[in-house]
Amino acid sequence: MTSDQRIRLLCVVGARPNFMKIAPLMRAIRGRSDKFEGVLLHTGQHYDEAMKDAFFRQLDIPEPDVDLEVGSGSHAVQTAEIMRRFEPVLDAQAPDLVLVVGDVNSTIACALVAVKKGVPVIHVEAGLRSNDRAMPEEINRVLTDQISSLLFTTEPDGEANLLREGVDADKVHFVGNVMIDTLLHSLERSVPAAQTLATIAGAQDIDTSKGGYGVMTLHRPANVDDPATLIVLLETLAELSQRLPLVFPVHPRTRAKLAEAGIEPLLEQSRILMTEPLGYLQLLGLMKDARVLLTDSGGIQEETTALGVPCITLRENTERPITVTAGTNTIVGSDPQKIRAAFDDVIRTGGRRGRVPDLWDGRAAERILDGIEHWVEAATQ
Ligand code: UD1
Numbered sequence: 001m002t003s004d005q006r007i008r009l010l011c012v013v014g015a016r017p018n019f020m021k022i023a024p025l026m027r028a029i030r031g032r033s034d035k036f037e038g039v040l041l042h043t044g045q046h047y048d049e050a051m052k053d054a055f056f057r058q059l060d061i062p063e064p065d066v067d068l069e070v071g072s073g074s075h076a077v078q079t080a081e082i083m084r085r086f087e088p089v090l091d092a093q094a095p096d097l098v099l100v101v102g103d104v105n106s107t108i109a110c111a112l113v114a115v116k117k118g119v120p121v122i123h124v125e126a127g128l129r130s131n132d133r134a135m136p137e138e139i140n141r142v143l144t145d146q147i148s149s150l151l152f153t154t155e156p157d158g159e160a161n162l163l164r165e166g167v168d169a170d171k172v173h174f175v176g177n178v179m180i181d182t183l184l185h186s187l188e189r190s191v192p193a194a195q196t197l198a199t200i201a202g203a204q205d206i207d208t209s210k211g212g213y214g215v216m217t218l219h220r221p222a223n224v225d226d227p228a229t230l231i232v233l234l235e236t237l238a239e240l241s242q243r244l245p246l247v248f249p250v251h252p253r254t255r256a257k258l259a260e261a262g263i264e265p266l267l268e269q270s271r272i273l274m275t276e277p278l279g280y281l282q283l284l285g286l287m288k289d290a291r292v293l294l295t296d297s298g299g300i301q302e303e304t305t306a307l308g309v310p311c312i313t314l315r316e317n318t319e320r321p322i323t324v325t326a327g328t329n330t331i332v333g334s335d336p337q338k339i340r341a342a343f344d345d346v347i348r349t350g351g352r353r354g355r356v357p358d359l360w361d362g363r364a365a366e367r368i369l370d371g372i373e374h375w376v377e378a379a380t381q
Contacts, residue, residue, distance in 0.1 A: 010095035014045035014106025024181035024365035082109035126151035127158025176359030219251035238270035310351030
């Protein structure tokens with residue numbers, strides 16, 4: 001604890017999906033400045049205006065106190081570079097606790113440095129498992145959970161997974177979903193779909209009333225790295241786009257792979273409407289009124305469930321099963337038949353309605369700070 005007895009919490013972000021998770025935590029910390037002192041560290045894993053700055057502005061995240069500016073690299077290089085640059089910062093900042101979110105390389109890199117220096121690690125969004133170790137994020141999740149002292153989960157399966165892996169039940173707390181805190185907090189400020197579509201080439205004539213379009217995103221290595229897989233996926237999506245126009249904000253990783261695979265001509269003949277990565281408030285506005293999302297993102301599976309919009313997940317598995325059992329999600333992988341069948345169902349019946357999972361109520365960050373306070377109190381008694 002700091003000399004003024006506040007809890008000094010160093011919060012780590014690195015990549016785009018982290019930003020929505022840290023925003024409500026930084027806000028909650030500001031609201032409890034008598035008890036907490038927050039330090040925000042950005043590793044620099046994502047650095048583009050479209051991948052980082054737009055999110056910081058729109059989500060009202062304070063400028064990071066420290067930016068490690070690591071940039072891109074192979075997994076080994078990126079992870080190692082974050083660790084190398086984080087160690088002296090951790091020494092200088094001397095926090096009581098390090099808080100990491102999600103499952104990106106920045107999450108495991110900073111957790112590993114902290115725990116070896118004797119600084120306890122808090123993991124927000126713990127316990128999610130796809131049980132697919134070919135996914136780099138799955139490795140990051142399993143390892144981060146093993147070395148964390150306090151683990152906050154978003155859905156009941158999270159705790160079951162952790163207990164199975166030998167994590168002590170006392171460390172695990174089901175608090176809900178900080179990503180949904182951000183969604184509920186931002187909904188009123190979301191940018192109307194018509195405004196965003198007006199800026200996208202070929203999208204001006206889209207029916208912007210509810211359900212007049214779909215949205216697709218693709219960036220997972222399993223879908224985009226192999227040109228053969230990418231081509232089959234895009235041929236299927238191009239075919240579906242003739243029935244419902246599909247807006248496609250393109251991740252930088254995917255942009256490069258599309259060019260390599262030479263499939264831009266196919267896209268030009270379709271009703272897939274490509275655009276740069278969108279800001280959070282633009283994508284939220286588009287998702288809210290979309291007929292359907294087709295995606296391989298983790299976060300979008302949860303956001304569509306919270307919004308009650310059908311989601312077709314282009315992956316073989318999900319680490320977020322509540323979105324399937326309770327929400328609007330259907331897992332189809334990359335098989336064209338299954339993708340078509342799920343899409344047909346949406347067009348014919350409107351797709352799955354679902355319900356919002358327990359504790360996805362906009363108050364997860366407050367519960368997390370309650371949990372940290374209790375834990376620190378118990379540890380210092
Ligand atoms: C990372 C996360 C993934 C998350 C995704 C969301 C890991 C292991 N993966 O994957 O879980 O779903 O972010 O975006 O941490 N690039 C830019 N500008 C940027 C950032 C990246 O052009 O601001 C380029 C890089 O040069 C690289 C590619 O995008 O070629 C991939 O970036 P990287 O952070 O390595 O991983 P993601 O695939 O984005």
